[in-house]
Amino acid sequence: MPFVTRLTLKSGDGSLLESVVADLKSRAERKGVELRGPHPKPPVKISVPQYKTGPDCGTFEPWNYTVYTRVIEIVGHDEFARDVTEQSYPDRIHVSADIEQFSQAGE
Numbered sequence: 001m002p003f004v005t006r007l008t009l010k011s012g013d014g015s016l017l018e019s020v021v022a023d024l025k026s027r028a029e030r031k032g033v034e035l036r037g038p039h040p041k042p043p044v045k046i047s048v049p050q051y052k053t054g055p056d057c058g059t060f061e062p063w064n065y066t067v068y069t070r071v072i073e074i075v076g077h078d079e080f081a082r083d084v085t086e087q088s089y090p091d092r093i094h095v096s097a098d099i100e101q102f103s104q105a106g107e
Helices: 014-031 078-086
Strands: 003-011 034-051 059-075 093-101
Touching: 003 014, 003 078, 014 034, 014 059, 014 078, 014 093, 059 078, 078 093
Parallel strands: none
Antiparallel strands: 003 059, 003 093, 034 059
């Protein structure tokens, strides 16, 4: 029964994210790993209010930033998936992994 490892990579730095994803993709191609993606998600724009403290309280301009997301699926190749999930990534990249097991029809 094959496993599918779904990696979700998020970052506020779009070019760094693309660089990391391109590296993962080239490593998978060199090892003959079946890779689906990267699937880009629409960027999320976030606005964070900033409050002043003191006698004349008010607010500063909100802090605005964008989060970029890419999803990659690794089909089978458990050792490659394990290596990718255990490797260290730059601090500006957040990586989460989900694993699903699929059974063949009739099993």
